Structures are given as C-alpha cells and as structure tokens.
C-alpha cells in the first residue's frame with residue numbers, strides 16, 4: 001500500500017498530533033552540568049574559548065549550582081583546577097583538595113543536588129597526562145593507585161557518583177574495589193567507557209590548563225576510526241562493575257552511542273564536549289545559527305541515538321529553553 005493511500009504527511013499536519021507521535025522527548029532531567037572549580041573567593045573567571053562558561057571559586061559555584069538545580073537539572077559534574085600540580089597529581093587525591101571541598105560545600109548547601117566528580121589526574125599533573133609518566137611512557141597499573149585514592153576521597157567528601165575519565169585499563173575494577181573496601185558500596189561508577197582521542201577537547205584543556213606538555217593522548221584514548229573497539233571497551237567496563245557507561249564526544253560519535261545502547265543494558269551517557277559547545281557558540285555569535293534551536297536539536301539527536309544522560313555545558317540554557325517551550 002503506497003502513495004496515494006499512504007501519506008506520511010498526515011501525521012505531520014498539526015502541532016498536537018506531532019507532539020502525540022513524537023518518539024524522543026528531551027527533558028532537563030536528562031542533563032548533567034559540568035562545572036570548573038578553582039581556589040579563592042568571589043571568583044568567576046571567564047573561559048575565553050568557552051563563552052558563557054567560567055572557573056568558579058567554591059562560594060560562587062554554590063550559586064551557579066543552585067540556579068541550574070532550580071531549573072530542573074538534577075546533577076552537576078565537577079572538574080578541579082588546583083593551585084598546585086606535580087608528577088603524580090597528588091592535589092587530586094588530597095582529602096582537602098579543591099574538588100573534595102567543593103563536594104562538601106555543595107552537599108551541605110544543596111543536599112538535593114546529585115554531585116558527580118571526574119576522576120582523572122590530568123588536571124593535577126605537571127605533565128598534563130592522565131597517567132603516571134616514566135621515561136616518556138604512560139604507566140597503567142601505577143596510575144590505578146592514584147585513581148583509587150581520588151575516587152575514595154571524593155566519596156568520603158560526599159560525592160554521589162564518581163566518573164573515571166582516564167582510560168587506563170582496569171580502573172573501574174580498581175575503583176569499585178577501593179569504594180567497597182571503604183564502605184562506599186552504594187556509590188555508583190559512571191565510566192568514560194568509549195572515550196576518543198578527540199581534538200574537540202581543546203577548549204576544556206585551555207579551561208583546565210591540562211594539555212599534555214609532551215606527546216598526545218593516543219596511547220590511552222581511542223582512535224576515532226574504531227567502532228568495534230568501543231564495544232569491547234564498554235563491555236569490559238560493565239564487567240568490571242560500571243553502573244553507567246559513557247561515550248565521548250557525542251555528536252561526531254552518534255553511531256557509537258547507538259551501538260553501545262544496543263550492546264548493553266546499563267544506562268548510557270554521552271558527553272557533548274567543550275569543542276562541541278564552542279562550535280555552536282561561535283556560529284551563534286556570528287549570527288549564522290540560532291543558538292537555542294541548534295542546542296536543542298543536537299541534544300535531542302544525542303538522546304535519539306540512545307543516550308539516557310547527557311553531559312553538556314548547555315545544561316542551564318537548555319533547561320531554560322525547554323521549560324519555556326513546555327506547553
């Protein structure tokens with residue numbers, strides 16, 4: 001039964017009907033807001049390559065988190081910018097480090113906000129790599145000790161979920177072990193499972209001053225050419241105990257999101273990364289694209305591909321747009 005009996009346009013005629021047959025719905029509750037936290041008080045330092053994003057001191061972070069929470073976004077993801085960096089990233093697992101203090105402050109002031117933390121040493125190492133470096137190589141197993149401590153100190157501070165982003169092998173199992181031994185068996189792990197060696201992280205690295213001082217991240221992050229390998233990464237992380245698996249970046253990797261959704265039954269997250277944010281911002285500033293429309297269309301596409309949760313620097317704006325559009 002083809003045309004003219006079948007007419008696809010019938011279901012597109014009216015706005016209420018389009019709404020009734022819509023397959024994918026984006027809501028503020030799908031979003032997670034990444035935030036950068038730094039030392040000091042009353043600081044809101046603009047990140048030049050990410051217009052509208054800032055490095056916050058803890059006091060100002062509380063206000064920003066309150067605003068986004070009131071818009072219906074349930075969670076934030078914290079990235080720390082320490083004053084002190086060294087070879088092992090020890091400021092990252094200091095029980096009194098910047099993220100640990102920020103978590104405590106957030107949980108004190110906003111107990112209803114779900115606080116997630118990025119677990120990775122690159123923001124805290126002098127060389128900018130996500131692992132311990134020896135003779136120009138990134139050491140896998142030695143790095144796990146740092147990650148264990150970082151995750152544990154985050155949980156002790158009150159983090160509701162920890163998210164390892166380093167791409168070392170075995171980190172999910174190591175962190176699960178450490179959390180369980182420390183009495184944090186209730187704290188879930190979201191692993192950055194399929195994390196690609198992408199140029200789209202450049203604005204983030206400016207924000208966190210975390211560019212590697214030598215070489216690149218290709219010996220641990222994934223080759224953008226590989227899809228089957230992503231399935232292996234995701235399955236390995238689920239076997240090691242990941243509660244949620246993430247694909248990152250998002251828009252250029254929708255096939256990987258869809259494949260991950262088909263392969264595993266745990267919730268799937270996707271990270272619309274800094275470069276994706278900055279591209280949209282730049283085009284909008286030029287007047288070439290409508291910012292609210294392109295923001296919502298890209299986020300909807302990421303959800304349609306299979307992501308249940310989306311980390312996005314647009315979380316606050318998108319929640320505003322969504323709340324305004326709700327009939």
Ligand code: PBG
Pocket residue numbers: 118119120121122123130165166200201202203204205272273274275
């Ligand atoms: C590593 C980490 C990075 C991002 C999240 N966690 C940077 C990297 O791998 O170089 C990138 C996020 C973004 O670009 O928005 N701690």
